[in-house]
Amino acid sequence: MSVLGIPTPGVASLSRTHTSWEDLPLQTRRAVEDLVGQVQSARTISVGRNAQLSCVLRTSQAVLFAKGVPSNHRGVGTQRNEALVGAHLEGISPKVLHHLDTGEWNILLFDHFDGRPADLTQRSPDFRLLEPLLERVLAKDARNIPGVLPVVERWAHLSTNLDFSLLSGSSLIHPDLNRGNILIGKSQSMLVDWALPGQGAAWINLAFFTFFLMNEGWPPAQAESWVNRFRAWKEADPHAIRTFVTALTRRRSEQASSAPQLRRMERLRQERLALEWLQHRTATYSISMTGMPYLLKPNVGTGQSTTTYSDFSELVEAKAPSGKILEAPTD
Ligand SMILES: Nc1ncnc2c1ncn2[C@@H]1O[C@H](COP(=O)(O)OP(=O)(O)O)[C@@H](O)[C@H]1O
Ligand SMILES: [Mg+2]
Incomplete structure (x- = not known):
């Protein structure tokens, strides 16, 4: 349990129903x-939630990972992203071998x-193997990747009152650092699922990772303290x-x-x-800047409410029924 009494997710939250290799059209x-070459055996991997086909294929020559969606599925765009970025991820992600579209299915082979x-x-x-992997990701420049x-x-659309130029940069960003996308091997780890690569400031990778650590039950201060080992952070x-945390909170809402x-x-x-993190960030930021405790104000600037909340649980209660998200605490 985390501080807000939120249960941590089980493996089930990482999985979906998959189509098996045998069920693909001939x-x-x-x-x-x-x-x-001829496939001798195929094993569906249940971890992963977007690809409809996700399986390990064995041929007489090699072992491969296949990932696919029907050709008319909107995930075709993310398959293309993976193929493009995959060519630039040596030492970070398994090599993309082929990308094909048969008109019925769109398949990536790794x-x-x-x-x-x-x-x-x-x-x-x-974390011992994860740290050098994240270092390699942080060093990746996105500017030469199409x-x-x-x-x-x-x-x-979430940028109201926020200066998004603060998030810009030239680094490659993986926004989905959930534990299913981080594979731990004997002496190396790999980061898969580059479906939505982005470009921005390198520390954004660590910000996303902080959030995934929180998702695994880490309190925000401890999650941030782990990523604080990286210079970028x-x-x-x-x-x-x-x-970033304000925008993430708006997005999650x-x-x-x-x-x-x-x-x-x-x-x-x-x-x-996300709200828990925003509260932590705002408190840290506010105290470091002014020595004063923080205040969170919902709907600032919208004219809907001027109530000031100094208690986080009150804020959650206040916004939950309508699903409307708070405004960023202003400077
Ligand atoms: N190259 C690979 N080799 C072995 N396993 C892989 C490989 N790529 C992905 N996987 C496994 O398959 C799962 C699903 O792949 P992923 O690319 O994450 O698809 P999804 O978009 O469905 O989450 C991953 O969580 C990982 O466990
Ligand atoms: Mg995945």
């Missing part, structure tokens, strides 16, 4: 086999990496970090309001975690 399986999803709970030994959009572009402008029934509990939980 034409699609043939097209894959034309590239990699080198298989022998690893398991990371354990991100506190004191997990996996198709990578500034990370704030997807959040443009130590040198990041606290105002910029707070801007938006997602919680529109989530389908199946994902609603999880989205609400994430919204509360």
